Amino acid sequence: MIAAKKSSGKFNTVMFGDVPVLQRKWLAALRPGERLPRYEDVMLGSLGRLADHIALLRDHDETLCVSHTGRYVQQWLNDDRWDIPLSALPPDCATALGEAASSALANGRPYLAAAHCVRDGLVKTYDVLAMPTSSRWGGTLIGAYVNERDTQYNLLDTIFSATDEGVLSLAAIRDASGQPFDFQIVHLNQGASRLLKQPSTELLWRRLGSGGNLLGSPEVIERLRDIIGNGCGGQFEIDSDDRCLKLGATAFGDMLSLTVSDVTAIKRREVSFRLLFDNNPMPMWVFDAETTKFLSVNDAAVQHYGYRRETFLGMKLQQIWPEDEWASHSEALREIGEVYQSARDWRHIRADGSEVHVLTFGRRVVFDGRDGYLVAAVDITERRKAEARIAHMAHHDGLTNLPNRDFYQDRLRQALERSQPGNKRVAVLCVDLDLFKNVNDSFGHPIGDRLLKQVAERLRSEVRGDNLAARLGGDEFAIVLVSDVSPNEASDFADRLIAVLSACYDIDGIEVVVGASIGIALSPGDGATSEELMRNADMALYRAKSDGGGVHRFFEREMDRQAQTRRDMERDLRRASANGEFELHYQPLVDIAADRISGFESLLRWRHPDNGMVSPAEFIPVAEDIGLIIPLGEWVLRQACSEAINWPADVKVAVNLSPVQFRGRNLVQAVISALAHSGLSPRRLELEITESVFLAETEANLAILHQLRELGVSISMDDFGTGYSSLSYLRSFPFDKIKIDRSFVKDLARRSDCVAIVRAISGLGRSLNITTTAEGVETVDQLDWLRAEGCNEVQGFLFSAARPAGEIEALLAGFGTRASNAAA
Structure with missing residues (x-):
C-alpha cells in the first residue's frame, strides 16, 4: 500500500492533464457516420504510461465484467484478477466504475465520475473516466481511466473537528480499592472547548474533579462513575444559570466517550x-x-x-x-x-x-x-368545496351544465389513447340544431336559452355510460361514443337522436319545434387525433346542413379535398388584392330602341398566377364568407368609376353589390368616396342588388337604398323572377331597373312559359316606369323576341363578352359603325 501511495504521488504531477488528453483522443478517433470510435484506435498503440491506469470493461449479458486491468488499477482495486464480474470488486471501486460505464454507454460519450474511497482512515478521491468504444468482435468495450487526485483527509479528524457538538475521551482514575473516583480528559475537539468555555490546552489532561467547568460537579462525576461501573451508556442533562447541556456517555473498559450538546434553545x-x-x-x-x-x-x-x-x-x-x-x-x-x-x-x-x-x-x-x-x-x-365548484364551472357550460369544449376535447383524447391498443373505433358526432335562429328571432333569447336547456336534458338521457355529450357553443353540440361502435350503430344512434331532438318542446305553453343535423367521423379511418376527428365530423355536419338538415352524414374523403380547396382559395384570396391579381371586365348594355351601347356592367375577374382566370361563381361566395367582399367591393366601386370617367358622357357603368356590403354599414360612404375620387357623375353610376338584400334587416337595408338614391345613382334589381323574388319588393322601393334572368331568355324560342314570364315582367316595367334589361342574349331570334315583348335593354354574347377596360374604346367605336351601317 505504501508503494501504491508513492506511485500515486509520482503520477499526480504528471497526469494532471490526462483526462482532457484522453477525451480529445476519443473524439479524434470518432469517424464520420459511426456512433462510437473503434477500440483499437483509442486503446491501442499510443497510450504509453497511461495503460497502467486503464481498466477494460465489457458488457456480458447486461452484466459488466472486468476483462483487463493495468498495474495502477490493480493496486487501486487490491485485486489483479481478470475476466471477473464487476460485483466481485470492492464495493466503493465497483460502484464508481459501474456508474461511469453505465453513463458512458447511455450517452454514447466519455463520462467523468469521482470515486471516494476510504483507506486506513484516509478519504481518497479518484477521477474515473469511462470511454465507450466499438469492438470488431461485436458489442461495446469501455476503457476506464483511474487516477488519484491530490486531496485526501483523515476521516475521523474531519468528522470530530467539523461537528458543533463537543466530543471528549475520558480515562477513569481508580483508587486503591479499584473503584473509579475521578476522570481525566485525554482527548477533546474544539466543540467541547467552546461549550465548556475553556481553551483546549487547559482542558487536555485535566481531572474533572479539579473543577473549573460544568463537568466538574460531584453530580456529573457520580453519574459517570455509575456508567463506567455498569459498562453501558446513558444520557442526562446539567443546568447552570444561563445554559443547559445534554451529555451522552458510552463506556468501554476504563475509557468513556462523552458527547456534549447545548440544548438551551x-x-x-x-x-x-x-x-x-x-x-x-x-x-x-x-x-x-x-x-x-x-x-x-x-x-x-x-x-x-x-x-x-x-x-x-x-x-x-x-x-x-x-x-x-x-x-x-x-x-x-x-x-x-x-x-x-x-x-x-x-x-x-x-x-x-x-x-x-x-x-x-x-x-x-x-x-x-x-x-x-x-x-x-x-x-x-x-x-x-369552492375549488370543486370553480373546477366544475371551468369544464362545464354555464347554461346547460353540459361539459364544455375543453372538457370534451380532453375526454376525446383519453378515449383515443385507450382505443389504440385494440384498434377500436371512437365515434365523434357534431350536432347542430336546425331553425334555432328562428326561435331566437321569434320568441327572444330567454326562450332560446330555455330550449337549449331542454335539448341538453334530452342529450343526457340518450348519451349514457362512458359516452359524453358536450355543448361547444351556441346551438352546437358534440358527442363522443367510446364503445367501439360500428358505422351502422353510429347511424342508428344518430337517427334516434335526431328524432328525439326534433320532437316538440313545451316552454311556458309555447310549442317550439326545431330539428337537428349530425355529422359523424369514426376513428381511426377518419382521423387518429381529436383535432382531425372534430374537423372531419364538422365537415360532415356541413354536408348534412347543405342537404336540407334533419339528417346525418358520415365524413367522406371528398369533403376533405373540398375543404382543402376552400382553404387554399381563402389563402390565395387574401393575398390576391395585395398582388394586384384582380381586374375588371365590362359587358355592354345595349339600348334596343336606339341600337346603341347605353352602359357597361362591371364584372370582377381574378387572374390567379397558377390557375389562370378563376370564375366569380367560385371565389365571390368565399370572399363573402371570410369578410373580404367589403374591401374588395370598395375597390370595384373606385376602379369602375375611375375607368368610366373616360367613356362618353351618356354611357353608364353598373356595379354589383353583395348583401354582405349592406351589413357593413359603410356602403354609402364607399359610394360617395368612389364618386368623389373619380369625378364621375352619380347619374352615370348604376348599382345592382339581388332580392336577398330584402331577406335580412329589411328596414335598415331600405334606408341605405334610399340614401343611395338621394345621391343620384340608379338602383337595379338583378335576377328578377328567380329565388324568392316578390312583387312586394317593387312596392318597398322604386327601382330604376329590373333585370330579367338569363334562364328565361335562354328558352324563349322553345317554351311558351318563358315568353309569358318575359312579357309579364316587361309589362310590369312599362306600368311602373321601370327599365327592363334582359341578360344572356346570344342569338338574333332571342333579340327579336325581346324587342317584340317591349324589353328596353339587352346584354349578352350576341353583342360582346365582358372585355378589359382597354378594349372599351374600340368596342364603342365598332358598335357605332355597326349602327351607322344598319341605318344606311
Missing part, C-alpha cells in the same frame, strides 16, 4: 411550546414518532374533531385517517424530516364519521423526554 422552546400549544385556536397535537400514539392534544383539536380528550389520547394517528388513504398517509409519515409541510390536502375522520380536508404542518420535538412531532391542522374543507 430547545428547553426554551419547550416552555414556549406549552404556552402556544394549549391555548392555540388552531387544532394541534403531538404524536410519538415511533408508535404514532397521540401524546397531547389541545382544546381546539378536541373541539374540532369531536373526540373526548381521554379518547384522543388513547388513539393512534392512523385512526383519524380514512382507510383508502392509509397507504399514502403511511408513505408520507416515513418520509417526514425535521420539518413537515403537506404538499397536498389530507382527509381526516371526525368523531361523528364526517370527513374534513386539512393541510398539516409539523416539526420534530422532544415531548416529555420522548421523540415526537408537533402537528397543526388547517381545515380547508370549505375551500375545497
Whole structure:
C-alpha cells in the first residue's frame, strides 16, 4: 500500500492533464457516420504510461465484467484478477466504475465520475473516466481511466473537528480499592472547548474533579462513575444559570466517550411550546414518532374533531385517517424530516364519521423526554368545496351544465389513447340544431336559452355510460361514443337522436319545434387525433346542413379535398388584392330602341398566377364568407368609376353589390368616396342588388337604398323572377331597373312559359316606369323576341363578352359603325 501511495504521488504531477488528453483522443478517433470510435484506435498503440491506469470493461449479458486491468488499477482495486464480474470488486471501486460505464454507454460519450474511497482512515478521491468504444468482435468495450487526485483527509479528524457538538475521551482514575473516583480528559475537539468555555490546552489532561467547568460537579462525576461501573451508556442533562447541556456517555473498559450538546434553545422552546400549544385556536397535537400514539392534544383539536380528550389520547394517528388513504398517509409519515409541510390536502375522520380536508404542518420535538412531532391542522374543507365548484364551472357550460369544449376535447383524447391498443373505433358526432335562429328571432333569447336547456336534458338521457355529450357553443353540440361502435350503430344512434331532438318542446305553453343535423367521423379511418376527428365530423355536419338538415352524414374523403380547396382559395384570396391579381371586365348594355351601347356592367375577374382566370361563381361566395367582399367591393366601386370617367358622357357603368356590403354599414360612404375620387357623375353610376338584400334587416337595408338614391345613382334589381323574388319588393322601393334572368331568355324560342314570364315582367316595367334589361342574349331570334315583348335593354354574347377596360374604346367605336351601317 505504501508503494501504491508513492506511485500515486509520482503520477499526480504528471497526469494532471490526462483526462482532457484522453477525451480529445476519443473524439479524434470518432469517424464520420459511426456512433462510437473503434477500440483499437483509442486503446491501442499510443497510450504509453497511461495503460497502467486503464481498466477494460465489457458488457456480458447486461452484466459488466472486468476483462483487463493495468498495474495502477490493480493496486487501486487490491485485486489483479481478470475476466471477473464487476460485483466481485470492492464495493466503493465497483460502484464508481459501474456508474461511469453505465453513463458512458447511455450517452454514447466519455463520462467523468469521482470515486471516494476510504483507506486506513484516509478519504481518497479518484477521477474515473469511462470511454465507450466499438469492438470488431461485436458489442461495446469501455476503457476506464483511474487516477488519484491530490486531496485526501483523515476521516475521523474531519468528522470530530467539523461537528458543533463537543466530543471528549475520558480515562477513569481508580483508587486503591479499584473503584473509579475521578476522570481525566485525554482527548477533546474544539466543540467541547467552546461549550465548556475553556481553551483546549487547559482542558487536555485535566481531572474533572479539579473543577473549573460544568463537568466538574460531584453530580456529573457520580453519574459517570455509575456508567463506567455498569459498562453501558446513558444520557442526562446539567443546568447552570444561563445554559443547559445534554451529555451522552458510552463506556468501554476504563475509557468513556462523552458527547456534549447545548440544548438551551430547545428547553426554551419547550416552555414556549406549552404556552402556544394549549391555548392555540388552531387544532394541534403531538404524536410519538415511533408508535404514532397521540401524546397531547389541545382544546381546539378536541373541539374540532369531536373526540373526548381521554379518547384522543388513547388513539393512534392512523385512526383519524380514512382507510383508502392509509397507504399514502403511511408513505408520507416515513418520509417526514425535521420539518413537515403537506404538499397536498389530507382527509381526516371526525368523531361523528364526517370527513374534513386539512393541510398539516409539523416539526420534530422532544415531548416529555420522548421523540415526537408537533402537528397543526388547517381545515380547508370549505375551500375545497369552492375549488370543486370553480373546477366544475371551468369544464362545464354555464347554461346547460353540459361539459364544455375543453372538457370534451380532453375526454376525446383519453378515449383515443385507450382505443389504440385494440384498434377500436371512437365515434365523434357534431350536432347542430336546425331553425334555432328562428326561435331566437321569434320568441327572444330567454326562450332560446330555455330550449337549449331542454335539448341538453334530452342529450343526457340518450348519451349514457362512458359516452359524453358536450355543448361547444351556441346551438352546437358534440358527442363522443367510446364503445367501439360500428358505422351502422353510429347511424342508428344518430337517427334516434335526431328524432328525439326534433320532437316538440313545451316552454311556458309555447310549442317550439326545431330539428337537428349530425355529422359523424369514426376513428381511426377518419382521423387518429381529436383535432382531425372534430374537423372531419364538422365537415360532415356541413354536408348534412347543405342537404336540407334533419339528417346525418358520415365524413367522406371528398369533403376533405373540398375543404382543402376552400382553404387554399381563402389563402390565395387574401393575398390576391395585395398582388394586384384582380381586374375588371365590362359587358355592354345595349339600348334596343336606339341600337346603341347605353352602359357597361362591371364584372370582377381574378387572374390567379397558377390557375389562370378563376370564375366569380367560385371565389365571390368565399370572399363573402371570410369578410373580404367589403374591401374588395370598395375597390370595384373606385376602379369602375375611375375607368368610366373616360367613356362618353351618356354611357353608364353598373356595379354589383353583395348583401354582405349592406351589413357593413359603410356602403354609402364607399359610394360617395368612389364618386368623389373619380369625378364621375352619380347619374352615370348604376348599382345592382339581388332580392336577398330584402331577406335580412329589411328596414335598415331600405334606408341605405334610399340614401343611395338621394345621391343620384340608379338602383337595379338583378335576377328578377328567380329565388324568392316578390312583387312586394317593387312596392318597398322604386327601382330604376329590373333585370330579367338569363334562364328565361335562354328558352324563349322553345317554351311558351318563358315568353309569358318575359312579357309579364316587361309589362310590369312599362306600368311602373321601370327599365327592363334582359341578360344572356346570344342569338338574333332571342333579340327579336325581346324587342317584340317591349324589353328596353339587352346584354349578352350576341353583342360582346365582358372585355378589359382597354378594349372599351374600340368596342364603342365598332358598335357605332355597326349602327351607322344598319341605318344606311
